[in-house]
Amino acid sequence: MTSPTEKILILDFGSQVTQLIARRVREANVYSEIHPFDMPAEAIEAFAPKAIILSGGPASVTDPLSPRAPEIVFKLGVPVLGICYGQQTMCEQLGGKVVPGHVREFGRADVTINVKHPLLTDIGALGGTMKVWMSHGDHVGTLPDGFQIIGTSEGAPYAIIVDDARRFYGVQFHPEVAHTPQGAQLLSNFIHLIAGCGRGWSMANYKDRAVADIRAKVGKSQVICGLSGGVDSAVAAVLIHEAIGDQLTCIFVDTGLLRAGEGEQVEKLFRQHYHIKLKVVNASEEFLRKLSGVSDPETKRKIIGATFIDVFDKAASEVGGAEFLAQGTLYPDVIESVSFSGGPSVTIKSHHNVGGLPEKLNFKLIEPLRELFKDEVRALGRELGLPDVFIERHPFPGPGLAIRIPGEITPEKLELLRAADVIYLDEIRGAGLYNDIWQAFAVLTPVRAVGVMGDERSYDYVCALRAVTSTDGMTADYYPFTHEFLGRVATRICNEVRGIGRVVYDITSKPPGTIEWE
Numbered sequence: 001m002t003s004p005t006e007k008i009l010i011l012d013f014g015s016q017v018t019q020l021i022a023r024r025v026r027e028a029n030v031y032s033e034i035h036p037f038d039m040p041a042e043a044i045e046a047f048a049p050k051a052i053i054l055s056g057g058p059a060s061v062t063d064p065l066s067p068r069a070p071e072i073v074f075k076l077g078v079p080v081l082g083i084c085y086g087q088q089t090m091c092e093q094l095g096g097k098v099v100p101g102h103v104r105e106f107g108r109a110d111v112t113i114n115v116k117h118p119l120l121t122d123i124g125a126l127g128g129t130m131k132v133w134m135s136h137g138d139h140v141g142t143l144p145d146g147f148q149i150i151g152t153s154e155g156a157p158y159a160i161i162v163d164d165a166r167r168f169y170g171v172q173f174h175p176e177v178a179h180t181p182q183g184a185q186l187l188s189n190f191i192h193l194i195a196g197c198g199r200g201w202s203m204a205n206y207k208d209r210a211v212a213d214i215r216a217k218v219g220k221s222q223v224i225c226g227l228s229g230g231v232d233s234a235v236a237a238v239l240i241h242e243a244i245g246d247q248l249t250c251i252f253v254d255t256g257l258l259r260a261g262e263g264e265q266v267e268k269l270f271r272q273h274y275h276i277k278l279k280v281v282n283a284s285e286e287f288l289r290k291l292s293g294v295s296d297p298e299t300k301r302k303i304i305g306a307t308f309i310d311v312f313d314k315a316a317s318e319v320g321g322a323e324f325l326a327q328g329t330l331y332p333d334v335i336e337s338v339s340f341s342g343g344p345s346v347t348i349k350s351h352h353n354v355g356g357l358p359e360k361l362n363f364k365l366i367e368p369l370r371e372l373f374k375d376e377v378r379a380l381g382r383e384l385g386l387p388d389v390f391i392e393r394h395p396f397p398g399p400g401l402a403i404r405i406p407g408e409i410t411p412e413k414l415e416l417l418r419a420a421d422v423i424y425l426d427e428i429r430g431a432g433l434y435n436d437i438w439q440a441f442a443v444l445t446p447v448r449a450v451g452v453m454g455d456e457r458s459y460d461y462v463c464a465l466r467a468v469t470s471t472d473g474m475t476a477d478y479y480p481f482t483h484e485f486l487g488r489v490a491t492r493i494c495n496e497v498r499g500i501g502r503v504v505y506d507i508t509s510k511p512p513g514t515i516e517w518e
């Protein structure tokens, strides 16, 4: 196994975006680990970091009970970068002073660069500005001895501070978030130019390490893993299989709410290509029976979630003997809950991911993708040799086609939707547009409309097409297909799918719409 020799230690003070720091370090091809801010001094020494990053956090340094960095952080002689709260506690601990802010500075700000410095290489000229994301109440009021200011903003006079002799650095803003466009560059400058790390860490190393970790954790035990047909669970399964081979059994539940051909594709890939032990459970009848007569979206989700757990539980006990349950949980749950607007979040949809199984199932969990973001999971999937068509798949919701048929679900409607959806995606792939789109799918509306088919009056369903671009699913824009493309799809669907008589294209962005119709 490749063992990283250059490691960055990230001490976490509880910011919701600490994982993004780790992500930026990975992007800079350097290994990092996140540990709690109170990591014992001996453990820090044993870790032997090339540099230390102190994250942001929700506490106020002016509160005497607020967390502090272990003193050893400032004694190891390695570069230290404090971000937001991390900057403030560093200042306080080194003899400076933090003052409570009268106004919270929250959101975009401009930092003026007033000293040329390696930390700001390729970021901006002297006197220029850097767009940053601020989120703080308190700020540094008096600098510790040895520090100087190299960047200021209106709300944060100590926006970027440095002590070159001791190699201590601090930023009041968040360089790790996308809202600070040059933040990744600043972090890369810290890691490469100041800490002197090379670029030795890649997804291939990440994979080797993950494999070794899984082996160490699982030992000789058995693991089961639920496959959803999506990228995340597929990558988790193949990674675990690489680690422990036949100690892994996958379970694939056919809910009857999948797209055309989905079940077969999963079987082919996992059983035939990877030779992974796979149990396929066809539970479509059970799902459809329980959903019959139900038209409320949230009730549908709850029924599907509960039924999935029952079916999976039964399948797992039939497999028997497993101590661990593997899940393809990604980091985005945290991202989803990060509310930059600061307001309490409300439930728009209970995102009942059928891959998410409750603790009561009594397994130990392994979640090898927990630290990764979607695009990194795709990169890992490539590293594991998963075919591109699988890796590039659009996200598919746990409740499947059930939330693409507003109103009651029947087997007939599911068939109509599958037929229309296949044509739509076939045309998208044919036009080479699939990878430009975040998600594309057909919706079978409960509306029927009059038409003429040959010489006869028809009265058939209206199918809606949806395609959106997005970076994270949180906001989205409709995809600007050409009229000619849309016309072709509409003609094919009406001609080839008996029961659909009209096609419309959904041009709603998110917000105000959501991506799915339910």
Ligand code: XMP
Pocket: 301, 349, 350, 351, 352, 353, 354, 395, 396, 397, 398, 399, 439, 473, 474, 510, 513, 514, 515, 516, 517, 518
């Ligand atoms: P919305 O419709 O909320 O969707 O804009 C955002 C993303 O989440 C997916 N989605 C779900 N995924 N269970 C899931 O696993 C759900 O209940 C669910 N609802 C929406 C949706 O497909 C999109 O990618």
